[in-house]
Amino acid sequence: MSSDIDTGKRRFLTAAASVVGGAGAAVVAIPFVASMAPSAKAEAAGAPVRVDISRLEPGQLLTVEWRGQPVWLFRRSPEIIADLATLNDQLRDPHSQQTSQQPQYAQNPGRSIRDDLMVMVGICTHLGCSPTFRPELAPADLGANWKGGFFCPCHGSRFDLAGRVYQGVPAPTNLVVPPYHFLGDDVVIVGESAEGAA
Numbered sequence: 001m002s003s004d005i006d007t008g009k010r011r012f013l014t015a016a017a018s019v020v021g022g023a024g025a026a027v028v029a030i031p032f033v034a035s036m037a038p039s040a041k042a043e044a045a046g047a048p049v050r051v052d053i054s055r056l057e058p059g060q061l062l063t064v065e066w067r068g069q070p071v072w073l074f075r076r077s078p079e080i081i082a083d084l085a086t087l088n089d090q091l092r093d094p095h096s097q098q099t100s101q102q103p104q105y106a107q108n109p110g111r112s113i114r115d116d117l118m119v120m121v122g123i124c125t126h127l128g129c130s131p132t133f134r135p136e137l138a139p140a141d142l143g144a145n146w147k148g149g150f151f152c153p154c155h156g157s158r159f160d161l162a163g164r165v166y167q168g169v170p171a172p173t174n175l176v177v178p179p180y181h182f183l184g185d186d187v188v189i190v191g192e193s194a195e196g197a198a
Contacts, residue, residue, distance in 0.1 A: 102177035
């Protein structure tokens with residue numbers, strides 16, 4: 001009777017069943033293993049953002065998203081840069097002494113690496129609203145001393161064009177400067193300091 005058994009056929013069926021079973025196990029395992037990796041959205045949320053500023057003109061504001069937050073890049077004109085120094089007596093922390101609000105390389109009057117470009121997280125430091133960009137000079141609702149900046153419509157906090165908070169408003173600190181650096185003159189990497197920068 002054992003001579004009637006076709007061993008070649010048995011080996012073929014065993015091998016075929018093993019291949020099909022292995023393929024089935026792989027199909028089941030791939031989604032399971034993939035679910036343990038961070039999603040593309042999660043990876044992108046914390047990844048540095050590359051921003052081309054070559055077309056950003058003086059007086060223009062560009063908004064990008066980094067870690068789910070708006071980040072503003074604002075091109076300052078020489079007049080705006082000169083106006084910053086005239087506001088010091090109206091500001092709560094004009095010299096950026098609250099070191100947690102900016103990297104060390106942005107602890108200067110413009111709170112920036114380059115005077116002509118401001119980079120800020122667009123979230124009010126009071127309760128997390130997003131202030132509105134108010135570049136106009138001396139509007140009726142903000143007063144004759146207003147030289148452009150950001151106004152938080154939620155509770156009235158005001159910030160100048162270096163993200164410094166005015167005195168007498170609910171926001172306790174300046175706007176946050178995220179880590180960033182330049183790749184050449186026209187590309188900013190938001191979310192990452194230059195190597196060796198603090």
